[in-house]
Amino acid sequence: MRKVMVFSSILVLLVIMMMASTTIQIWSWRSQDAPVWKEVQKEMNAQGIDVKIDFRSFLPTEYDSKVQIALQGGKGPDIIYSRRLPGQRTQALIDAGLLVPIDGKVSFSHFNTSVLNFIKASNGKHYGVPFAVQVVGIFYNKDIYKKYGLKVPKTWSELVKNAETLKKNGVTPFFVPGKAGWALAMQHAMTGVSVLGPCWIKRLLDGETNFLDPAWVHVNKLLNDLKVYYQKGYMANTTDDLNAAFAFGQAAMVFYGIWGYGMWKELNPNVNVGYFMVPPDCEYSQPWAYVFMDGSLALTSNSKHPDMALKVLQFAATPRFGTIFAKETLNIPAVKGATMPNVPILQKVLKVAEEHASPYVYWVGSVLTAHSPSLYTDVLSPGMQAMYAGKITPEEFAKMAQDKISQWYKPLMKK
Amino acid sequence: MARRFALKRRATLRKGIAVSIKKRYVLLFVLPALILYVTFVIYPFIFSFILSFYKWPGAGAKTFVGLQNFKDILFGSFGNEFRNAFMHNIYYFILVTIFELGLGFLLAIFLVSIVKGKRFFQMMVYLPNIISMILVGFIWSMMLNPQIGLVNQFLRHVGLGALAQPWLGDPNLALNTIIAVNVWRNLGFYVLVFTASLLDIPRELLEAAYIDGASNFKVITKILFPLTIPTFQTLSILLFIWTFNVFDIVYALEGAQAGPFRSTDVLGTLFYRTAFGGLGSSRADFGLGAAVAVLIFLVVMPLSLVYAYVVDRRSRNA
Numbered sequence: 001m002r003k004v005m006v007f008s009s010i011l012v013l014l015v016i017m018m019m020a021s022t023t024i025q026i027w028s029w030r031s032q033d034a035p036v037w038k039e040v041q042k043e044m045n046a047q048g049i050d051v052k053i054d055f056r057s058f059l060p061t062e063y064d065s066k067v068q069i070a071l072q073g074g075k076g077p078d079i080i081y082s083r084r085l086p087g088q089r090t091q092a093l094i095d096a097g098l099l100v101p102i103d104g105k106v107s108f109s110h111f112n113t114s115v116l117n118f119i120k121a122s123n124g125k126h127y128g129v130p131f132a133v134q135v136v137g138i139f140y141n142k143d144i145y146k147k148y149g150l151k152v153p154k155t156w157s158e159l160v161k162n163a164e165t166l167k168k169n170g171v172t173p174f175f176v177p178g179k180a181g182w183a184l185a186m187q188h189a190m191t192g193v194s195v196l197g198p199c200w201i202k203r204l205l206d207g208e209t210n211f212l213d214p215a216w217v218h219v220n221k222l223l224n225d226l227k228v229y230y231q232k233g234y235m236a237n238t239t240d241d242l243n244a245a246f247a248f249g250q251a252a253m254v255f256y257g258i259w260g261y262g263m264w265k266e267l268n269p270n271v272n273v274g275y276f277m278v279p280p281d282c283e284y285s286q287p288w289a290y291v292f293m294d295g296s297l298a299l300t301s302n303s304k305h306p307d308m309a310l311k312v313l314q315f316a317a318t319p320r321f322g323t324i325f326a327k328e329t330l331n332i333p334a335v336k337g338a339t340m341p342n343v344p345i346l347q348k349v350l351k352v353a354e355e356h357a358s359p360y361v362y363w364v365g366s367v368l369t370a371h372s373p374s375l376y377t378d379v380l381s382p383g384m385q386a387m388y389a390g391k392i393t394p395e396e397f398a399k400m401a402q403d404k405i406s407q408w409y410k411p412l413m414k415k
Numbered sequence: 416m417a418r419r420f421a422l423k424r425r426a427t428l429r430k431g432i433a434v435s436i437k438k439r440y441v442l443l444f445v446l447p448a449l450i451l452y453v454t455f456v457i458y459p460f461i462f463s464f465i466l467s468f469y470k471w472p473g474a475g476a477k478t479f480v481g482l483q484n485f486k487d488i489l490f491g492s493f494g495n496e497f498r499n500a501f502m503h504n505i506y507y508f509i510l511v512t513i514f515e516l517g518l519g520f521l522l523a524i525f526l527v528s529i530v531k532g533k534r535f536f537q538m539m540v541y542l543p544n545i546i547s548m549i550l551v552g553f554i555w556s557m558m559l560n561p562q563i564g565l566v567n568q569f570l571r572h573v574g575l576g577a578l579a580q581p582w583l584g585d586p587n588l589a590l591n592t593i594i595a596v597n598v599w600r601n602l603g604f605y606v607l608v609f610t611a612s613l614l615d616i617p618r619e620l621l622e623a624a625y626i627d628g629a630s631n632f633k634v635i636t637k638i639l640f641p642l643t644i645p646t647f648q649t650l651s652i653l654l655f656i657w658t659f660n661v662f663d664i665v666y667a668l669e670g671a672q673a674g675p676f677r678s679t680d681v682l683g684t685l686f687y688r689t690a691f692g693g694l695g696s697s698r699a700d701f702g703l704g705a706a707v708a709v710l711i712f713l714v715v716m717p718l719s720l721v722y723a724y725v726v727d728r729r730s731r732n733a
Contacts, residue, residue, distance in 0.1 A: 061671060064699065065691040068473040088472055089699060096475030179584050181672045233561025235675055236584025241560065372700070373492050377688070382676035389586050389675055407492050 022308040023052045025077035026297070027067060031057035032262065035328045043324070044315055051308055064089050071098040071300055078303035079312060082128045082296050084118040086370045090298075094121050100299045100306070101125035106313050110322075110335045114357075118293035118365065128296025129316045130334035131325065135275075135349045135357075136190045136257040136290045142272040144171060144252040152274070156195065156222060156281040163229040166252050174226070175251030177242045178235035178388060181381030186290075187255040188223060188380050189363030193288040194278040195219050201360035205367065207411025211401035220394030222281065224387055235389060247271050258349050259294075262330040275345055277356060291357035292365040293334055373404040460712075466705035473691075473701050484706035493689065497707070499677055500685040501714075507594060507681065508658040512651055514598045519605025520643065524635060526606065527613050537610075541603035548600070552667020555596045559583050583668055586678035593679055597664050605650060612646040613639060645729055652722035659715045662687065682711050 026037060037055040044051050056077070058066050064083070070076030071093065082099065083090050093099045103126050108116055111130060119128045138159075140152075145162075148169055153159040163173035177183045193201065196215055203209045204216075231237070231251060246254045247267035254260070255278075264271050277287035297316050303309045315321055322338025325331065330343060332350055340346050362368050368375035379401045386392045392400065406412040467484055469477040488497050526536055543551070558565045559582040567579035582592040616639065624634050662683030665673055671687045673680035690704020 065473070068699070072474050092472035092474045092699070098474055178581075179669070179674055181674050181676075231562070233567075233579075233581035233584060235586075236559070236561045236581030238556075241562070245562075377672075381672060382674070385586075385674055385676035391586060391676065404492070 021050045021052045022305045023054050024079065024305060024309050024312050025054045025056065026079045026081070026312075027063070027070075027077045028055065028057045028081040029060040029063035030081060030329075032259075032329050033057070033325075036325050039324045039328060040312070040315060040321065043320065044312070049308075049311055051312065053312065068093070071302055072096070074302060076300055076302050078300060078305060078309040079297050080300055081131070082119075082298035084293050084295055084365055085121060085127075086367055088370055090127070091121065093298075094123075094127055098301050099127045100301050100303075101127055102129070102299055102310070102313060105310050106317050108317065110317060110319055110337055112336065114359075115293050115334050119296045119298075128298035129313050130293050130296045131316065132294040132329075133332045133334050133353055134257050134259060134292055134294045135332065135353045136186055136255075137275055137277045137349075137352070138253050139246070139256050139260065140253045140274050140276070141246070141249055141251075142274045144249060145274070152276045153279045155279050155283050159279050160226065160229075163226070163253075167229055172231045172245075172251040173229040174231070174253050174255070175237070175242050175245045176227075176230045176234045176255065177237045177239045178230075178385065179237055180239050181385055182376070183239055183242075183255070184384035184388070185363060185376050185380035186257070188219065188384055189361065190255060190290040191223060191278045192216075192219050192363075193290050193358035193361060194280045194285075195222065197280070197285060198288060198358045198360040201358070201362055204362065205360060205411065210412050211398045211405065213398075216401070217394050217398045218281070220387060220397050223384070224394050227388055235385070243267060258346075259329075259331055261343075261345060265330070273345055275349055275352070277352060287356065288358035289352045289356045290361060290363070291353045292361070292363075294331075296334075368405060368409060371408050373407060375401065375405055379404050463705040463708050466702050467709045469702040471701045472699050477702070480702065484700075484703050485710070487703065488689075488706050488710065493685070493703070496677060496680065496685055497682075497710075500673075500680045500682045503590060503679070503681050504659050504661070506590065507597075507661060508655055510591070510594045511597060511601075511658055512654050514594070515601055515605050515654065516647060516650055518598070519602055520609050520640075520647075522602070522606045523609030523613055524639065526610055537606075540606050543600045544603040546600070548663040549667050551596065551600050552664060556583070556668060559592065584675055586675045589669065589675060590679045593665055593668055596668065597661075600664070608646060608650060609643060612643045616642050648725055649722070652718055652725065655718050656715050656722070659711055682707060686711070 034055055034057065037053045041051060041053040063081075067076065067080050068089075071080075080099075082093070085091065090099070101121075101123075106129060108126065115130050115133065116126065119126050119130055121127055144166070145151075148165055148171070150162045150165060151158075153162055166173040176187070196219060200209070200213075200215055204211070204213075209215075227234075231245070237245075242254055242256065243260060243263045244267060245251050246256075246260075247264040249268075249271065258275075261273060264273060277289045280287055297313055299306065299309050299313060317335060319335055319337035319339075322333030322335035323340075325333040326338055326340050326346070330341065330346060332340075332346065332353060340350060363376055363380065366375070369377070373379065383392070383397045383400050386400075387394060387397045402412065466477070468479060468481060470480045470484070471477040487493055522540060526533060526540070529536070546554075559567075561567055561579070561581040561584065564582075566582065570576060570579045580588055583589050620638055621634060624638055629637070660683060661681050665679050665681055665684050666687070669679045669684075671684055671691075673684040673688075686704050686707040689707055690701050691699050
């Protein structure tokens, strides 16, 4: 009898505790953000906000369909990690009224206008709180560079020279995950912003030039010629292989994003990583960095506790959230004024993002990826693989891009 | 006489009632299965068919586009991808049929002939079949890793380093590699079916052949093979249907992008990409995906009917 009473009391207490706090469910494609939300919950609780955050992550490749199906069926979480705009996935959710605009409910005073453009829909309203800014470029192993007396290259030819020195010394210069088409698309895009420059990309977007331009073919050639410095069998490697190989010094350089840094450090705390922008092909040009807003935290119309969900979003729009985010993920938060952890590479990348971000791009965050055939999925990913495998020439790759994009992108139709 | 006639009539009437009650019961028993079938097969099929005439990103209003989705897939922006994927399905079917049925038949002969270790070999052959396809994909992704994978390491170890390849990264090898993994995974099932079929053959036939001096080769080609042709027919039709619906193994080994550059693309992965979109923010269109699904159905349906006809005819003959 006594046992039953004790058990019942515990049960009642648990029920009361569960009823007291409001649970906010958040869905994401970023599993690495779980500790961020634990910290946020702790911080909000300390501020007297009785919230419990239930964070769930899904495979990035399956995430969008899961969100779409759940929200369409009247279910799903209170907050979703939403893809940046312009983009048909997020736009479809907005058009269906499944995402709620948060203008006037959340302060955007700590965000740059360029970042806010990625959450601004065609109706002029803002959907979501941007959470991270990503910077891609070349990450190199500082110890290997030091060992062979190499300097950070200022031009493409210096980069090739470094690769040649490494190869001669039996070191794999680049580890490229050829099986991951998206990573090859990213490699092309980050090379493009530096070698072509933002002005050329603007002219492309305006329809003043097209993919058949010798300048674009030249980028294809540069990359195609670089493949002799990739690891053997690179076309069968994934980004998991890249992470392991780079973390343990099996390759000197990788074309990747700052989000990989946390993983490399986790695998090998002693790895000494540096960063530089893809160098331009001419010594008189300046390099540009590919910077993009990763995504935002959007309020869904199916939220059972919209007021509490808004409180979470309000917190996510503060520098304090940015500090927690940077500390836990070693990524760059989208919110300004956050205290960055004392990690030199993060400081460097942040500086690059602020001073050298290319204003025009043709990969993620570009209008050229918002429709099908997309420059990302249907051109750069399979095209780079085909070119690397020797199935198509750099010129044929350019023709493939022009043929596919001109099917729907009006400025390129006339060319 | 009249009484006998009346009795007979009453008996017939009673029998009729019994039959009608039985029919009602039959319907009652069938109903749960029927509800499930309609919910999970008929309804989705009709929904997909209707959806194939619409443009729908999975949320919001659907836009009627008529035959535009079919035009896009057959002749438009996805024309090349559809033809490429379709040809890969055909290639997949041919190779899988040759290897799974051919090896399955030969291994089944081996298994019915041996005396010692029969159970052990049967278990070994069937073992991969119980592993889920996603797990098979994971295992083989590791095994085929170009640097640290067991396959290349083994080849290098035995002095055949020149044969070490990026198995899943070379466009000339990737689809064949996937087919090989598929054969490894499914062979046990075919061995099992052929074993059952071989055990059905009367022993007297084989004994008589051996007494008459027939060689093993003659016994296989003149007795075992002809008598298992019906099994070959059934399995090849089933394989056709299965290979045109193949998705999981390609997805597990190469992802929805079916790389390198679509060299392993099949209709299943094309459907996935068109319905759920590609990478990042790219377009998802359930209508386009539904149109691919309808086209797969149009390819598979006639063969399914042939299969049903063959099975029906055989059961009648039996």
